[in-house]
Amino acid sequence: MTSILWLRRDLRRGDHPALAAAHADGPVLPLFVLDPAFFDDAGEPRQAWLAHTLRALDEAYEGRLCLRYGTPEQVVPELATEVVARSVHVSAETEPDGAARDARVQEALGQRDIAWVATGSPYAVAPGRIRNQQGNPYRVFTPFCRAWREHGWRPPASEPRGLTLHRAESDDAAWRKLDAAATASGVPALPPAGEQAARSRWREFLDEGLAGYATDRDRPDLDGTSRLSPYLKFGVLHPRTLLADLPGRPPRSANAFGTELAWREFYADVVHHHPDSLWHDLRPELSGLAYDAESDLVDAWRTGHTGYPLVDAGMRQLLAIGWMHNRVRMVTASFLAKDLHIWWPVGARHFLQHLIDGDPASNNHGWQWVAGTGTDAAPYFRIFNPVEQGKKFDPNGDYVRRWIPELRQLSGAAVHEPWRSADGYAGGYPERIVDHAEQRAVALERLAMARNAG
Structure with missing residues (x-):
């Protein structure tokens, strides 16, 4: 009898434990449900990226990917009945909305005596498994990372031999919806999609980029x-x-790359234990911190017209390609939270609307880390100076000039302070919307008031 492999955050064939488990149950029907609750609210860049990814996935599954549009609790049980499937296989989901969705689908399947089988997760170590000696989850990254490495993870799963794929009719309207998203006007330039493209990029990075990763990763x-x-x-x-693939590679850079993967797993673990922290401060002691209302200043930030070159370059990069360098993500987030005094969810939502890699746990807790209301003992009074960050991490100004053509008349590091050059504004670049030093003082004053009130 047929088994359904319901694909969600596991759009691949390789290293896929749930695929192997489904294969053990019989011919496999790969399914993706285009859930309006997810797709219709996603930003256009991520809709387009998903569309390209699913087209590549269909090819990987030999044209047998079944695409259906609708609510999963209705679509999955109906399809299982249609193809006489005895089981539905998934990679386990721990993200709050996904876990709640899965509970509804599992209940609906149970009413039809169809088995629900969860195998593996999107993470090397599933959220919830890493705990301290007292049995509690971690809220600080460094000890979590140490425990995560000590825990370890399984080796990659082999693709099952003799895999037989079942075919079921897709929803043509759903494919048309995806194709429209992929070709919508204003969609940024996207990287090649699919598992083969991803593996090719990984091999290229291993051979040509990993050795310098520890020193170069902060340089946009x-x-x-x-x-x-x-x-x-x-x-x-x-x-x-x-x-x-990291063992045997240059140790310093391999360790640094592994640590960045650990950050992703840490934030997923935090959200698993504290689901409300996706959109609310994890640290309640700063709940009384004063913020400003949204204004035209926030629009200037969104469009990359703040007058601070590194901030503006990052925001323009985001709009142009649906991605932003991580160092610049921190600087742009700090500017909104500390220079414009805007509560971090405003920025987190903007990022999620435009990032093709927009993962709610990593994105939102990255914002909280910068804002000082989230994980770690990182104090609120960490405030990134956008000029000094530019001089340090874009020392020749190449990144800024790439994204801000109005400043290409300036050479070297002068691009980070156009107000100091006679022709700094000759290209039409805007003047600074706020004074960083003044707003830093305001941010620290508000912190003191909030802490004293607490």
Whole structure:
């Protein structure tokens, strides 16, 4: 009898434990449900990225990917009845909305005596497994990372031999909806989609980029990162696959890359234990912190017209390609939270609307880390100076000039302070919307007031 493999954040064939489990139950019908609750609210860049990814996935599954549009609690049981499936296989989900959705689907399947089988997860170590000596979850990254490495993870799963794929009719309207998203006007330039493209990028990075990763990853002017986050977003590659290739590579950079994967797993673990922290401060002691209302200043931030070159370059990069360098993500987030005094969810939502790698746990807790209301003992009074960050991590100004043509008349590091050059504004670049030093003082004053009130 047929088994259904319901794909969600595991859009691949390789290193896929749930696929192997489904194969053990009989011919496999690969399914993706285009859930309006997810798809219709996603930003256009991520809709387009999903569309390209699913087209590549259909090819990987030999044209047998079944695509249906609708609520999963209705679509999955109906399809299972239609194809006389005795089981539905998934990679386990721990993200709050996904876990709640799965509970509804599992209940609906149970009413039809169809088995629900969860195998594996989108993470090397499933959220909830890493705990301290007292049995409690971690809220600080460094000890979590140490325990995560000590716990370890399984080796990559082999693709099952003799895999037989079942075919069922797709929803043509759903494919048309995806194709429209993929070709919508204004969609940014996207990387090649699919598992083969992801593995090719990984091999290229291993051979040419990993050795310099420890020193180059903070430099937005260099191609020093793996650019794999869009693939990890939808599980086109599993982090376990990447971790398995690190032994024997340059130790410092291999360790640094593994640590970045650990951050992703840490934030997923925090959200698993504290689901409300997706959109609310994890640290309640700063709940009384004063914020400003949204204004035209926030629009200037969104469009990359703040007058601070590194901030504006990052925001324009985001709009242009649906991705932003991680160092610049921190700087742009700090500017909104500390210079404009805007509560972090405003920025987190904007990022999720435009990032093709927009993962709610990593995105939102990254924002809280910068804002000082989330994980770690990182104090609120960490405030990134956008000028000094530019000089340090874009020392020749190449990154800024790439995204801000109005400043290309300035050479070297002068691009980070156009107000100091006679022709700094000759290209039409805007003047600064706020004074960083003044707003830093305001932010620290508000912190003191909130802490004293608590």
